[in-house]
Amino acid sequence: MSEEEIRQEEAIIAKAKSNPAAFSTLYEKYFDRIFYYLYRQTDNEELAGDLCSQTFVNVLNNIKKYEFRGVPFSAWLYKIASNEVRKHYRKFKGKKVFSIEEVRIKELVEQSEETWSEDEINKLIDFMKDLPEEMLHVLELRFYEERDFKEIAYILDITESGAKMRTYRALDKLRKKFKIKIKYDG
Amino acid sequence: MGRNEIRLRRQRMTARGIERYRNYNSVLKRHEENRRIKKVIRVFGFFVVILVVIMIIIFLSRWEERAQEKKTTTTSVMVEKNHHPIL
Numbered sequence: 001m002s003e004e005e006i007r008q009e010e011a012i013i014a015k016a017k018s019n020p021a022a023f024s025t026l027y028e029k030y031f032d033r034i035f036y037y038l039y040r041q042t043d044n045e046e047l048a049g050d051l052c053s054q055t056f057v058n059v060l061n062n063i064k065k066y067e068f069r070g071v072p073f074s075a076w077l078y079k080i081a082s083n084e085v086r087k088h089y090r091k092f093k094g095k096k097v098f099s100i101e102e103v104r105i106k107e108l109v110e111q112s113e114e115t116w117s118e119d120e121i122n123k124l125i126d127f128m129k130d131l132p133e134e135m136l137h138v139l140e141l142r143f144y145e146e147r148d149f150k151e152i153a154y155i156l157d158i159t160e161s162g163a164k165m166r167t168y169r170a171l172d173k174l175r176k177k178f179k180i181k182i183k184y185d186g
Numbered sequence: 187m188g189r190n191e192i193r194l195r196r197q198r199m200t201a202r203g204i205e206r207y208r209n210y211n212s213v214l215k216r217h218e219e220n221r222r223i224k225k226v227i228r229v230f231g232f233f234v235v236i237l238v239v240i241m242i243i244i245f246l247s248r249w250e251e252r253a254q255e256k257k258t259t260t261t262s263v264m265v266e267k268n269h270h271p272i273l
Binding site for chain 2: 048056061095102131
């Protein structure tokens with residue numbers, strides 16, 4: 001995100017602090033991303049829709065408290081959305097769901113020699129089922145949402161080195177188990 | 187059984203599917219409702235605080251009055267005791 005874009009967003013936020021209707025531009029800009037993020041963590045369209053609305057209501061309720069902390073505004077949205085999901089799972093005590101598109105798994109894994117078979121995908125999914133939730137969350141933010149480590153740290157309330165460590169540990173496990181190359185692991 | 191439930195989706199959700207949930211007016215309306223509720227709660231809280239302060243003041247003044255009454259009674263009893271009428 002460029003400096004100019006950040007400045008433009010900051011101007012909209014400043015306006016929205018006194019006039020919530022001004023926030024509609026940012027709502028339109030980020031709605032899809034936040035919806036997909038919630039949908040991936042619930043696998044339920046209706047629920048993702050409800051949580052998404054609640055996320056934006058919370059954003060408007062707290063916009064006066066928002067201040068720039070070196071991460072893009074979207075990181076704040078992800079943080080609020082993340083809290084909404086956590087609240088939901090705490091309330092209904094269900095098993096955390098991660099819904100992943102098959103295409104995205106194929107995109108994630110760079111196949112150098114062999115073709116990625118159905119069986120291998122299933123093995124990968126079984127492996128992911130056993131990963132600790134926080135590791136899975138970091139991987140999701142890193143590879144599906146394409147957030148950098150600073151943003152991940154802000155969203156999950158952990159340190160930047162903690163976010164890096166969780167990602168590298170998970171990737172290391174994947175490499176050892178599947179002998180595959182993973183994109184974006186820089 | 188793993189710790190998480192991973193579900194694989196063959197198809198990506200369409201943009202038209204998401205459109206059903208996009209409604210800034212309803213978000214704005216809920217925000218306004220929340221703001222109104224917050225305001226009412228704040229005003230109510232303010233009155234509760236004032237009420238508590240008034241009750242404390244009443245309680246303290248009554249307590250002081252009683253203490254004063256007790257003191258006066260004790261003094262008059264002592265005066266009576268010390269006073270030896272000439273028989």
